[in-house]
Amino acid sequence: MTTGLTQPSVEPDLVRFDRTERIIHWTTASLFFVLMLTGAALYAGPLSTLVGRRVLVRDLHVIAGIALPIPLVLGLLGRWGRSLRADLGRLNRWSPDDRTWMRRHTRPDARLGKFNPGQKLNATFLGAAIVLMLGSGSIMKWFDPFPLAWRTGATFVHDWTALGIWLAVGGHVLFALRDPEALGAMRRGTINARWARRERPRWFEERNDPTP
């Protein structure tokens, strides 16, 4: 770039995730972690054998499950959730650039907003998964008022959604580890402008006020 010299070398970082979003992300992630481990211990034969203590594991799983949506719901309700609500809006909307990005051979032409389509898919799936797991899990736990076929049906939904969650979270963690800067943004809240310009040009243009 010929403009390289005119750009300040210590360009201020951009705010990517505010405190509310980061707290929600990491509390929800911790709960997911507990749920996935206890869930696996309840589900997979060899692991069940290894862990035992089924009653304790089950109670932990239920408590973590009930707690799971709380951070997100609290975050959405208050004034502190402005960025969160704005980001949900961004995750919801798909631009023509997102479609360009989805096709591998045209990917370099895509000028992305704050999130790439993979992040959008992941957020959409995991958001729905929280509701599905809570609903099906509740039927499994408090099955009495429901028709009996629902209990098996709820187990069915819970099992297959869990499989999807393992894949989605596994992919999410893998991609995060492959992009330390993006991961750092979820830890510290800020990201350097170079990354934003390179990876998320439309977001960079859209909120070009570097106020950390």
Place this chain on the structure above:
Amino acid sequence: MAPTNDADPPPGTSAPGTSATRGTPVGRRAFLGLLGLGALGVAGGATVQRWLERTIGPVVARDPTGFLSLLPIGRFRIYTVTGSLPDRSRAEYRLAVRGLVDRDLHLDFADLVAMEPTHITRDFQCVTGWRVPDVAWTGVRLRDLLDRAGVDARATAVRFVSFDGAYSESLTLEQARRDDVLVAYELEGEPISRAHGGPARLYVAPMYGYKSCKWLEAIELTEKVEPGYWEQRGYDVDGWVGRSNGRDDEAT
């Protein structure tokens, strides 16, 4: 010049607006679609699951890599009610037959396998919904053990005690005398593993899994049925598959 905001696209960009307000709301549609699928799954999942276990279950069971067994199809779930998994070797194993009998029996594992073996292959159905197709069991008919001890005329029921220290089960004497009730020591041709209730466990073929007391330690003849662990917690004492606990599974 107005600052860049949602309503004013910055000049020189091709797509209007910001990523938060413009574009197709694919996320919301997919989200609602998934919830709809989930609701369908709760309502119709039992049918789909039954179909999967009939069609794919046998494939999963025969997969040599064991990788497919991660799928929620035709698989055993290991349930224990105590903090740890009971552990007793075949050498340490003892089985008592006692209560209202002519003579108490104290059998070791060798005594058990010395008796005439019976092989049963049936579906295994859990009251929580999962079903494993065509599970092969080998064991001794409970009836033979009862006859060997000699049942007192006052006895009308049998109680089973697990060496996990907490679990118990029960059958009427009539149920206990059925051909398809075993004290089993082999599962799929292998010694029954610790997780599956080995070295020996009860296997009540026509009833839900909770009737098949794991880690069987004692068989007691009693005057009347004494409800077992789950039965004290609301499960039916007569746990026939498809005719109890409000379920309508295909009989096993």
